[in-house]
Amino acid sequence: MEIFVQQIINGLTAGSVYALVALGYTMVYGIIQLINFAHGEVVMIGGMVALTVITTLVGMGLPLPPIVLVLAGILAAIPICMALGYLLERAAYRPLRHAPRLAPLITAIGMSMVLQQVALLIWGRDPKAFPQIMENKSFIIAGASITSVQIAIILMSVLIMATLTWFVYRTRFGIAIRATAENVNVAALMGVDANRTIAATFVIGAGLAAVAGVMYGTYYGITHYTMGFMLGLKAFSAAVLGGIGNLAGAMLGGILLGLVEALGAGYIGEFTDLCRWPLVDGLLVERCANGGHVVLFGSNYQDVFAFMVLILVLVFRPSGLLGERVSERA
Amino acid sequence: MSTKKWIGLALVALALLALPLVLTSVGTAWVRITNLAILFIFLALGLNIVVGMAGLLDLGYIAFFAVGAYVYALLASPHFGLHLPFWVILPLGALFAGMAGAILGAPTLRLRGDYLAIVTLGFGEIVRIFLNNLSQPFNITNGPKGITRIDGLNIAGMDFVNTHTLFGIPFTGPAKYYYVLLILLLLVIVVNLRLQKSRIGRAWVAIREDELAAKAAGINTRNMKLLAFAMGATFGGIAGGMFSAMQGFVSPESFILHESILVLAMVVLGGMGNVWGVIAGAMLLSFVPELLRYTVDPVQQMLFGKLLIDPEVLRMLIFGGALVLTMRFRPAGLWPESRHKLEMSENRS
Numbered sequence: 001m002e003i004f005v006q007q008i009i010n011g012l013t014a015g016s017v018y019a020l021v022a023l024g025y026t027m028v029y030g031i032i033q034l035i036n037f038a039h040g041e042v043v044m045i046g047g048m049v050a051l052t053v054i055t056t057l058v059g060m061g062l063p064l065p066p067i068v069l070v071l072a073g074i075l076a077a078i079p080i081c082m083a084l085g086y087l088l089e090r091a092a093y094r095p096l097r098h099a100p101r102l103a104p105l106i107t108a109i110g111m112s113m114v115l116q117q118v119a120l121l122i123w124g125r126d127p128k129a130f131p132q133i134m135e136n137k138s139f140i141i142a143g144a145s146i147t148s149v150q151i152a153i154i155l156m157s158v159l160i161m162a163t164l165t166w167f168v169y170r171t172r173f174g175i176a177i178r179a180t181a182e183n184v185n186v187a188a189l190m191g192v193d194a195n196r197t198i199a200a201t202f203v204i205g206a207g208l209a210a211v212a213g214v215m216y217g218t219y220y221g222i223t224h225y226t227m228g229f230m231l232g233l234k235a236f237s238a239a240v241l242g243g244i245g246n247l248a249g250a251m252l253g254g255i256l257l258g259l260v261e262a263l264g265a266g267y268i269g270e271f272t273d274l275c276r277w278p279l280v281d282g283l284l285v286e287r288c289a290n291g292g293h294v295v296l297f298g299s300n301y302q303d304v305f306a307f308m309v310l311i312l313v314l315v316f317r318p319s320g321l322l323g324e325r326v327s328e329r330a
Numbered sequence: 331m332s333t334k335k336w337i338g339l340a341l342v343a344l345a346l347l348a349l350p351l352v353l354t355s356v357g358t359a360w361v362r363i364t365n366l367a368i369l370f371i372f373l374a375l376g377l378n379i380v381v382g383m384a385g386l387l388d389l390g391y392i393a394f395f396a397v398g399a400y401v402y403a404l405l406a407s408p409h410f411g412l413h414l415p416f417w418v419i420l421p422l423g424a425l426f427a428g429m430a431g432a433i434l435g436a437p438t439l440r441l442r443g444d445y446l447a448i449v450t451l452g453f454g455e456i457v458r459i460f461l462n463n464l465s466q467p468f469n470i471t472n473g474p475k476g477i478t479r480i481d482g483l484n485i486a487g488m489d490f491v492n493t494h495t496l497f498g499i500p501f502t503g504p505a506k507y508y509y510v511l512l513i514l515l516l517l518v519i520v521v522n523l524r525l526q527k528s529r530i531g532r533a534w535v536a537i538r539e540d541e542l543a544a545k546a547a548g549i550n551t552r553n554m555k556l557l558a559f560a561m562g563a564t565f566g567g568i569a570g571g572m573f574s575a576m577q578g579f580v581s582p583e584s585f586i587l588h589e590s591i592l593v594l595a596m597v598v599l600g601g602m603g604n605v606w607g608v609i610a611g612a613m614l615l616s617f618v619p620e621l622l623r624y625t626v627d628p629v630q631q632m633l634f635g636k637l638l639i640d641p642e643v644l645r646m647l648i649f650g651g652a653l654v655l656t657m658r659f660r661p662a663g664l665w666p667e668s669r670h671k672l673e674m675s676e677n678r679s
Contacts, residue, residue: 025553037445095658102387103657105444106598109591121639160598184411197580229587236448240564274467292466304459305479307452 006214007266008259013150013219015258016157020212021235022242022250023164024205030181030245031201034093037108040232041115042084042206044078046213047223048123051130053077058131066133068217077210080296085206107178108244112229122298127224130217146209153215160211161251164204168247181245230303234261237310243323252321260309265302274294361504365576367616368496368511369569373516374596374612375605376565381469381594382603382667384558385538386439387447390454390589394563396461396585397430398423398470398570403580404542406481409472411541412422420571427567428560435559439552451611454590455509461582476581483510485576507576514572518565522634524603534558587615588646595649599656610665 021043028036050073057069064072092111096104129247138145168174180197188194203252216231217223234257242253270276275288288294313320332379346461353360364519374394380388401423405414465473482490482503491501525531536544545551574580592615600611623641630637 033444035448089638092654092658096661099657099661102385102443103661104385105658106449106594109594110650110657113588113646113650114590114654117643117650120643151556230455233448233452237452240445250343282643296467298463300463301459304456306630307456310452312437314441314449318441318445 002143003266004263005179007143007262008149009144009146011259011262012255013153013258014262015238016154017215017219017231017254018210018216018238018252018258019153019254020157020160020228021231022254023161023240023247024209024234024246025203025232025247026239026250026291027177027201027244029239031198032093032097033103035236036088036093036202036205037105037232038088038092038115039209040228040230041112041119041207042081042088042226042228042234043213043216043231043235044223044225045084045119045280046210047079047082047217047227047313048213048225049121049126049210050077050214051073051128051217052123052135053146054131065129069133069159070214072212074214077214079208080162081206081210081213081284082203085209086199088206089202093202093276094195094198103189110231116225116228123223123225125225127222129183130221130223132221149218153219156211156215158192160208164208173197173200183235237306237313239315240320241309243320246320246322249320249322256321257306257309261302261305265299268301269295269298337393343481343521345507348510351499353502354502354505358502358504361502361508363620365504365507365511365520367613368508368515368572368618369576370593370596371609371612372511372515372518373566373569373593374600374608375515376521376569378559378597378603378605378608379525379534379565380520381597381661382540382601382608383525384534384555384559385443386555387443387494387586388432388450388559388594390450390452390457391562391566392585392587392590393454393457394427394431394566395570395573395589396582397427397563398657399574399580399584400461400477400570401567402574404470404572405482406492406574408479409477409478411566413481416481416571416583420568423571423633424564426546427570428564431560431563431566433557435556439559440553444491451590453583454587456675458582458585461585474582476579476583478579479612480578480580483507485510490615492517501590506525507572510613511572514568518607518638519605519653526603526605530554530557532617554649588649591653592649595652603664604663604665604667607663607665607667611663615649622648 003007021039024039024042024210025036026035028039050070052071054073057064057072088111093104094101135249139147139151168177176187176192177200178198179190180194187197188234212231213223216227235254238253238257239250240253241257242249242251244250247271273293275294350361353364362670365417375390377388380386380391385507394645401417404410405412405415405422406416434450434453438446441449457649461471464471465475471477474655483506484490489505490503492505493500495501531551532598534542534548536547536549537551537554541551542589573584596615597608598611599615600609602605607668625643627637630639660666
């Protein structure tokens, strides 16, 4: 039972990060039907920038409280990622707006690779340890522990998601975004500046990515120039799970994916331990004797779950949990 | 064909046959580089069937390469103590890769193009994760350490390790691999060219251009897409087997996403669907980074006194940049297929 609660807590934390990244995918997809492959790299760069800022501030030896340090990191990462998001849209995707569908996708893959290598040049090949500045207090809930960092991540993403929902559904600009997503031409006729709206969507997504990058760094304690790839893929899977193009879907998908992954990683080892299965354990008597284990798939298969979810959703319910019907034609 | 063309063709053939001998005198390393380049041309032509002809964006192509490589490695190395001859395992690897392609394709080919891209990408990662972890509890792949001491080719009692002298000309191991690879390359070129004009090839182009219309015209789009996918995977499997034999060592490191993207960049840069364009693109992206490796390092050392940009980074930057710039300025590739060119410029909705 403790394991179960613990994995739920871990899953919620990871899921909050996925949800923030998934929102970036889903908003861009909703508005121009592009899988912004480079989004994961934006997250990575957000984490890296924050790390640099925090490390520098710590190195200066100023008596700043940790929360200020983290906020400084986030506040530095957000504008840089936003600028990057704008640049991506402006330089790489906008010229291809009317090209066949595969063209911008191929561009996105190329940009993702270029950004990764640029990050490698700036921050080096080795993983960078995030400075442990937050005092990590643990609280015990139902036998499982939840740390202050986890609480902060969950609360912060809830806050951000609430703000975003308000922004998209209650402000003029949000209405413009939704109108453009519905139909670019009609929105333009109603006086919406499509280019500006699309650029803004990229910028907002990149801002969320920056925050997610900092969260990821503080939670796992590490940043690496390749971290955006896996994170991006998982977040994309989350967006598809929730129904791509749908804001609530991305949030739900992110949380669900985090939970599936955490519970999966927590239990798969126990589940695929051949010694627990009566039919097989006869064949493995020596290895199972004295409480031995023959674990077929351990928690090192954690990364596989996201893809399994992705493939299953796409095969059985391509529109996702909350998604609207997706058009047939590519 | 006119006499002139025949003479030209004969000259090209002669040049290709003499190439390893010339390169050996420069350094065996260049023969190896050429061999890898041929392998990548082979891979690019395999992927061209999927991406170029049928228009299915496959981002996990290297996974099939990995399947072929590991089938070869497992059946011809001391790891399991098996040493089957290559003419059994190479086709077997191709078969397994083709089956993997069909298994992946069957549920996913209904998806739209961009979703398919992501699923194939995920598949590529899954294969790599499995290769990395299938050393526990039963050691199948030997994990990240990979499989070593894989048997090389051995044709009619002639091994591919030592140097043999024929008609007074010494043939080194890599040079012999070169000829085998050349034969395989010829095979895949002929298959590509024949496919292009065949009923199947035309059906693929029809699907690529407008799937709905193709369906309406009576093409069984699902089977055709599956065929493209499986066929591309089969070629990937053959290339993988050759890779194993040539290198004598495989590990999951060789089958990362970057490699898939590298092959894709070759196809895209050269011109999706155009066999000669793809070959040119693959050659360009194989040799330019190697040349840079030999020029950029000394230049950097001279100018800055140290290495600022690692040639490996430069290589990846070139691939990424090639994808972006091609799409931006020549979306149909440097040497576009005439039909595709029409499609990429006209299809603006």
